[in-house]
Amino acid sequence: MTSERPNMRFIQGNEAIAEGALYAGLQFYAGYPITPSTEIAEILSRRLPEMGGTFIQMEDEIASLCTIIGASLTGLKVMTATSGPGFSLMQEAIGYAVMAEVPSVIVNVQRGGPSTGLPTAVAQGDVNQARWGTHGDHAIVTLTASNLQDVFLMTVAGFNMAEAFRTPVILLFDEVVAHMREKVVVPGPGEIEIFERLRTSVPEGTNYHPYLRREDGRLPMSDFGGVHRYNVTGLVHDMWGFPSTDSTIAYDLLHHLVDKLENRADSIARYKEYFTDDARVLLISYGSSARSALQMVVDRRKKGGKLGLLELQSLWPFPAETVREKCEGRTHILVVEMNMGQICHEVKKVVSRPERVFLANRFDGIFISPGDILRVLNMVQGKGV
Amino acid sequence: MPVKDYLRLRFLPHIWCPGCGHGIVMSGMIRAIEEIGLEKNEVVVVSGIGCSSRMAGYLDFHTMHTLHGRALAFATGVKLGRPDLTVIVPMGDGDALAIGGNHFIHAARRDIDLTAVIMNNRIYGMTGGQGSPMTPQGMRSTTAPRGIADAAFDLVELAKGAGASFVARTTTFHATELTRMIEKAIRHKGFSVVEVMSQCPTYYGRQNRLGNGVEMMKGFRDNTTSIGSKKREARPDLIERGIFVDEDRPVYSPEGLKAD
Ligand SMILES: Cc1ncc(C[n+]2csc(CCOP(=O)(O)OP(=O)(O)O)c2C)c(N)n1
Ligand code: SF4
Numbered sequence: 001m002t003s004e005r006p007n008m009r010f011i012q013g014n015e016a017i018a019e020g021a022l023y024a025g026l027q028f029y030a031g032y033p034i035t036p037s038t039e040i041a042e043i044l045s046r047r048l049p050e051m052g053g054t055f056i057q058m059e060d061e062i063a064s065l066c067t068i069i070g071a072s073l074t075g076l077k078v079m080t081a082t083s084g085p086g087f088s089l090m091q092e093a094i095g096y097a098v099m100a101e102v103p104s105v106i107v108n109v110q111r112g113g114p115s116t117g118l119p120t121a122v123a124q125g126d127v128n129q130a131r132w133g134t135h136g137d138h139a140i141v142t143l144t145a146s147n148l149q150d151v152f153l154m155t156v157a158g159f160n161m162a163e164a165f166r167t168p169v170i171l172l173f174d175e176v177v178a179h180m181r182e183k184v185v186v187p188g189p190g191e192i193e194i195f196e197r198l199r200t201s202v203p204e205g206t207n208y209h210p211y212l213r214r215e216d217g218r219l220p221m222s223d224f225g226g227v228h229r230y231n232v233t234g235l236v237h238d239m240w241g242f243p244s245t246d247s248t249i250a251y252d253l254l255h256h257l258v259d260k261l262e263n264r265a266d267s268i269a270r271y272k273e274y275f276t277d278d279a280r281v282l283l284i285s286y287g288s289s290a291r292s293a294l295q296m297v298v299d300r301r302k303k304g305g306k307l308g309l310l311e312l313q314s315l316w317p318f319p320a321e322t323v324r325e326k327c328e329g330r331t332h333i334l335v336v337e338m339n340m341g342q343i344c345h346e347v348k349k350v351v352s353r354p355e356r357v358f359l360a361n362r363f364d365g366i367f368i369s370p371g372d373i374l375r376v377l378n379m380v381q382g383k384g385v
Numbered sequence: 386m387p388v389k390d391y392l393r394l395r396f397l398p399h400i401w402c403p404g405c406g407h408g409i410v411m412s413g414m415i416r417a418i419e420e421i422g423l424e425k426n427e428v429v430v431v432s433g434i435g436c437s438s439r440m441a442g443y444l445d446f447h448t449m450h451t452l453h454g455r456a457l458a459f460a461t462g463v464k465l466g467r468p469d470l471t472v473i474v475p476m477g478d479g480d481a482l483a484i485g486g487n488h489f490i491h492a493a494r495r496d497i498d499l500t501a502v503i504m505n506n507r508i509y510g511m512t513g514g515q516g517s518p519m520t521p522q523g524m525r526s527t528t529a530p531r532g533i534a535d536a537a538f539d540l541v542e543l544a545k546g547a548g549a550s551f552v553a554r555t556t557t558f559h560a561t562e563l564t565r566m567i568e569k570a571i572r573h574k575g576f577s578v579v580e581v582m583s584q585c586p587t588y589y590g591r592q593n594r595l596g597n598g599v600e601m602m603k604g605f606r607d608n609t610t611s612i613g614s615k616k617r618e619a620r621p622d623l624i625e626r627g628i629f630v631d632e633d634r635p636v637y638s639p640e641g642l643k644a645d
Contacts (some may be wrong), residue, residue, distance in 0.1 A: 028462070030461075054639060054640075056465060058461075059488065063461070063487075063488055066451065066452065066455045066458035066459045067459065067465075070458070070461065071462035072462070073466075075466070076466050078462075092452055225427075225447060225469070226426070227426060229445055231393075231449070232449045233451075234451065235450070240395070240396075
């Protein structure tokens, strides 16, 4: 470990996730091994107990997510980590965390799919699964990053959002980011704000309604084992947390679950811009693909090309306003991703000139290169290949 | 305290059919908790999905009604998050042993300090009478009109084999024994399994001509006997009731075993 500053570390992506989680206050981890996320579990099995937390390896990913949801209700900050096949198994319980509004963080280090796919190769094919994997109308927060400092920061942000919005948050990283090594500066305590759980101030003996929203839309929690006893269920429920089939209650609850995130899409939005001011061609990318996109932009700039990059760090709720605004007036928009166009499709939906949006992608397990992107740009600009 | 003081009266009436065995199990559980003297705030009830699992919502403890088959996994998180709390997991036989079978054997293997109360009515009640892993071969279900081909589990043997440190079986007919066993199971430090043979007159009873709830309970009286009873010499088909395993073991914690 080379360190220029005491808190500067040269670490692997999966370690940056683990460190970010610990910085954010992780207290409980349950998981099941799967490439390329396994190091997160290995690191936390050592680090978490040292810090007074709990680590448990469960019998599968279904159990892992269910276990952390149970632990979260006792008041702990919780996380699990997996990859495609395990993420598929978690979908039902993600819906439970959405419905019961349980703060929880789920890391998916993406690999090639579908099915067992390409276990050790990079891909970004789970973007839509993160959004729509669980059944029923709902909203979800999904964050990502392209370098390890940002992996650390987005992990912290994910924990904060899980608490602020009482929601599961999906940290959607990929194999390249998870397995590369880079410098990460671990901030000192207090340098980044950490959100603690909002707990009810209703005193013992007074009725506490676990699902009665405050004026600001938030629902203060009460830990299991505390002075308030209440019911938690995945069924449509009333303010007591008790099952209801009342259509008004169902309508209101679904609206709340979606609105609490979609109506705050702007404040949830996280992105970075590179050379966008005067860019005629705008690249939009995220995760490890954004590294190649940035390299390509820098290379072309040296040759006088007016290119810029919008790097998305929040994918869901889709930052529609930001994307629409940043795409305005560009001659070409190139979405760079390692799937068959999952974010490209979203971009086309929100921009005023969808015919100017093109896809530069790979989905064959090979990391997309600046050259791959350039070839597509040349093609769409009519410069040939 | 009367039983009703442990119930959330606001949430009643319950969904159970007349003659269903699940209510008997619920009152047995309440009596056991009262006998031990646990405060309501010290008890967490975590259930899955099924008629039996609806019990969680009716009880005035910290309650969690989760996903079909996954109650033990959620309960594991609650218990590890707050080891001082008593965590009880009421389950149906389908919930515990079909979709939840993997979690069941692993909770037993870990011997984590949870109390699993499995209401074995040998059928899927909630979805209308399909066969479960506890439906005996040849019996009818809505998806086995000619009788079930698959062999059933022996829940006691399964729990023993998987490593549970407390394993008991009783029935809804034996109400006093039921309370005593759940009480012992809750007091036990480790994974405790109480199989309660329960009746679903609506589906299992009707499809297999076993009569109403009372007649089905009489069947439990006539077709079971205490462990080691001489009656089994003449009638080896009698199902044994009692405590099959009750072992003191170091208490499980994921960091390693701790002395009690
Ligand atoms: C993942 C999933 N699959 C199927 C169901 C439908 N389902 C609900 S309850 C149940 C079985 C209930 O039987 P059991 O666990 O024996 O409990 P009982 O209703 O008999 O008390 C099934 C199959 C579900 N809710 N979730
Ligand atoms: S269907 Fe069967 S198990 Fe369900 S409540 Fe009715 S009798 Fe009980």
